[in-house]
Amino acid sequence: MNEAIYPPNSETDISKNLDTSMGEWRSELKELLPTLPQDVTTEFVYDSNIDDMPDSTEDTLHIGVGGSTVTASRIKLTIDPSKINTPGYNKLIKATFFHEHFHIARGYNHQDSKGLSLLDSAIEEGAATKFEMITVGSKPWWGKYQDRETMLDRVNEIKNTVVDEHTDWNKWKFYDPETDRHWILYRVGSFIVDEALTNSGLKIQDLAVMTREEILEKANLA
Numbered sequence: 001m002n003e004a005i006y007p008p009n010s011e012t013d014i015s016k017n018l019d020t021s022m023g024e025w026r027s028e029l030k031e032l033l034p035t036l037p038q039d040v041t042t043e044f045v046y047d048s049n050i051d052d053m054p055d056s057t058e059d060t061l062h063i064g065v066g067g068s069t070v071t072a073s074r075i076k077l078t079i080d081p082s083k084i085n086t087p088g089y090n091k092l093i094k095a096t097f098f099h100e101h102f103h104i105a106r107g108y109n110h111q112d113s114k115g116l117s118l119l120d121s122a123i124e125e126g127a128a129t130k131f132e133m134i135t136v137g138s139k140p141w142w143g144k145y146q147d148r149e150t151m152l153d154r155v156n157e158i159k160n161t162v163v164d165e166h167t168d169w170n171k172w173k174f175y176d177p178e179t180d181r182h183w184i185l186y187r188v189g190s191f192i193v194d195e196a197l198t199n200s201g202l203k204i205q206d207l208a209v210m211t212r213e214e215i216l217e218k219a220n221l222a
């Protein structure tokens with residue numbers, strides 16, 4: 001049974017609508033990702049400040065949704081319930097739902113994926129980002145990247161950066177104030193995955209069952 005957990009103060013209308021949407025989304029995902037586990041729990045967190053990240057997407061400014069894959073069978077979505085009827089908001093939730101389920105299908109989650117390199121994380125985030133972009137049509141800024149030369153430099157930069165207990169993951173994942181760069185890992189990963197798709201002719205969902213090494217090999221960046 002796919003379970004959804006809502007905050008205690010959740011309005012019935014909102015929970016019901018989300019339940020309906022998630023039922024449809026799960027049918028689509030089952031077709032795309034055969035390795036998805038039978039049961040995935042979705043926990044909702046309501047946060048009216050979630051739109052604090054102003055330009056989080058290209059086509060829906062000032063409207064945010066947060067997501068994380070907590071365990072092998074549990075995702076967490078942070079949404080602003082007051083935005084639920086805003087045009088485009090349901091699609092944003094869907095995109096995040098798809099993104100986190102792609103992580104689930106690959107077995108990538110906070111609990112089990114400790115000790116990865118920056119490159120490993122970039123490939124995971126890039127693949128999930130491209131999955132939501134291609135299958136849902138979302139346009140997150142972190143799926144957009146600079147020219148090829150810049151991106152090859154970035155690939156080398158993260159390849160040459162060793163992760164240790166002092167590594168500031170926020171800097172690599174979200175924002176590096178020192179260099180004023182956003183979403184470095186997501187952008188590098190989106191670049192690598194795009195290269196892999198172009199060179200191989202594979203579909204994004206095919207990457208759900210490939211190792212990170214195989215994806216990198218298909219990208220053929222050397």
Ligand SMILES: [Zn+2]
Nearest residue numbers: 099103125128
């Ligand atoms: Zn992710």
